[in-house]
Amino acid sequence: xxxxxxxxxxxxxxxxxxxxxxxxxxxxxxxxxxxxxxxxxxxxxxxxxxxxxxxxxxxxxxxxxxxxxxxxxxxxxxxxxxxxxxxxxxxxxxxxxxxxxxxxxxxxxxxxxxxxxxxxxxxxxxxxxxxxxxxxxxxxxxxxxxxxxxxxxxxxxxxxxxxxxxxxxxxxxxxxxxxxxxxxxxxxxxxxxxxxxxxxxxxxxxxxxxxxxxxxxxxxxxxxxxxxxxxxxxxxxxxxxxxxxxxxxxxxxxxxxxxxxxxxxxxxxxxxxxxxxxxxxxxxxxxxxxxxxxxxxxxxxxxxxxx
Ligand SMILES: Cc1cc2nc3c(=O)[nH]c(=O)nc-3n(C[C@H](O)[C@H](O)[C@H](O)COP(=O)(O)O)c2cc1C
Numbered sequence: 001x002x003x004x005x006x007x008x009x010x011x012x013x014x015x016x017x018x019x020x021x022x023x024x025x026x027x028x029x030x031x032x033x034x035x036x037x038x039x040x041x042x043x044x045x046x047x048x049x050x051x052x053x054x055x056x057x058x059x060x061x062x063x064x065x066x067x068x069x070x071x072x073x074x075x076x077x078x079x080x081x082x083x084x085x086x087x088x089x090x091x092x093x094x095x096x097x098x099x100x101x102x103x104x105x106x107x108x109x110x111x112x113x114x115x116x117x118x119x120x121x122x123x124x125x126x127x128x129x130x131x132x133x134x135x136x137x138x139x140x141x142x143x144x145x146x147x148x149x150x151x152x153x154x155x156x157x158x159x160x161x162x163x164x165x166x167x168x169x170x171x172x173x174x175x176x177x178x179x180x181x182x183x184x185x186x187x188x189x190x191x192x193x194x195x196x197x198x199x200x201x202x203x204x205x206x207x208x209x210x211x212x213x214x215x216x217x218x219x220x221x222x223x224x225x226x227x228x229x230x231x232x233x234x235x236x237x238x239x240x241x242x243x244x245x246x247x248x249x250x251x252x253x254x255x256x257x258x259x260x261x262x263x264x265x266x267x268x269x270x271x272x273x274x275x276x277x278x279x280x281x282x283x284x285x286x287x288x289x290x291x292x293x294x295x296x297x298x299x300x301x302x303x304x305x306x307x
Contacts, residue, residue: 001204001210001211001212001213002028002029002189002211002212002213003026003027003028003212003213003214003215003226003229003230004027004028004029004030004031004158004189004212004213004214004215005017005020005027005029005030005031005214005215005216005219006031006191006214006215006216006219007031007032007033007034007062007216008033008216008217008220009033009034010033010271011220011271011272011275012030012031012032012033012220013033013049014049014052014053014056015251015254015255015258016251017030017053017056017059018056018254019247019250019251019254020223020247021056021057022247022250023223023243023246023247023250024223024224024226024227024243024247025226025227026225026226026227026229026230026231027058027219027226028058028212029058029059029060030056030058030059030060031059031060031061031062031087032049032050032053032059032060032061032062033062034062034063034064034089034092034103035049035050035061035062035063035064035074035078036063036064036065036070036074036102037065037070037073037074042073042074042077047077050077050078050081050083051081054081054082054083059083060083060085060086060087060129061078061081061083061086061087062086062087062088062089062131063075063078063086063087063088063089064088064089064090064092064097064102064103065088065102065116066100066101066102066105066106066112066116067112067115067116068115068116068118068119070116071088071116071119071120072119072122075119075120075123075126079123079125079126084125084126084127085126085127085128085129085155086126086127086128086129087128087129087130087131087158088116088117088120088128088129088130088131089103089131090103090104090106090107090113090130090131090132090133091103091104091131091132091133091158091160091164092104092164093133093162093163093164093165093166093167093168098136098164103164104132104133104135104136104163104164105136105164107132107133107135107136107141107142107145107164108135108136108137108138108141110141110144110145110148113145113148114148117130117148117149117152120152120153120154121153127155128152128153128154128155129154129155129156129157129158130149130152130154130156130157130158131158131160131191131214132157132158132159132160133159133160133161133162133163133164134159134160134161134162134163134173134176134177134180135163135164136163136164136165137163137164137165138163139163139173139176142159142180143176143179143180143183146180146183146184147183149184149186150183150184150185150186152186154186155187156186156187156188156189156211156212157184157186157187157188157189158188158189158190158191158214159177159180159188159189159190159191160172160191160192161173161174161176161177161180161190161192162192168217172192172193174206177190177207178206178207181207181209181210187211188207188209188210188211189210189211189212189213189214190203190207190210190212190213190214191213191214191215191216193218194213194215194218194225195217195218195221195222195225196218196225197225197228197229199218200213200215200225200229201229217275220272220274220275220276221275221276221277222277222279223243223244223247223276224240224243240278240279241278241306244276244278244306245306248269248272248302248306251269251272252265252269255268255269262294262295265295266292266293266294266295266298269298270289270290270292270298273286273289273290274290278305278306281305281306282304282305285301285304285305286305288301289301289302289304289305
């Protein structure tokens, strides 16, 4: 069973992924956060990310298209860098995206889904996968699309069993996922709320034919989660802390090399702590370190939190 690191915009950029690979393991695939067309073109920032990632092993660029023309433009550009597997995002719930008929917004328009996905057959040397939610407002959008999706040459289908309206909150609809599991003939990857070894074990035992699982926030919170599942649950707290300290040091060094000024670097480093946790750390220190306004103070707080 494969374990994939979910793309998280603003977190799992090239620098983060490279540092992660250096200090933590257990992952089969990584994805770039989605790349899309804005006013007829792809942002330079996104192209730089594609360029930086070309030597990363098992990195899957993710694209998001609202129509066939956008899909072709994105696929052709991504393939120019040499990538051979591309993931298509039909799951993003942000209103600005769904309002433009992209991400999970497209799921309520089956004819648009077909317009976009029919195009993948034009690219014979490339492989595609798809990442979706259950639907836009209704859980039944995906279910109704399954007979069509089953006809596509997709490498896998990753399902996050929430609707776009739920964003990232509320319960995941496991019963609805079970229906998809029953009627999909595509290799399936489950994604959503896997925060602990027990969560992973439960999903794997309830759905034994999964091709894999995808984890996002659980790995940002505990970068050892995949290793804990694969090699044993005993988090060696000393080892965990040492590795997080090194990981943090590497991120600081790499972001300092590309971001301008202490303020920007500090903001990027503080954003790590939206998710990253020391299971034995003091919550009050965590709150304080997120509010520090100078790098020396911040580093002092991090040392204190990871003590
Ligand atoms: C801040 C944020 C940014 C995200 N960016 C992306 C993205 O670029 N592409 C994507 O497919 N999913 C994105 N996601 C969704 C995650 O990949 C994943 O599907 C979701 O967080 C549920 O999995 P988890 O519970 O393991 O985190 C994002 C989620 C969050 C919270």
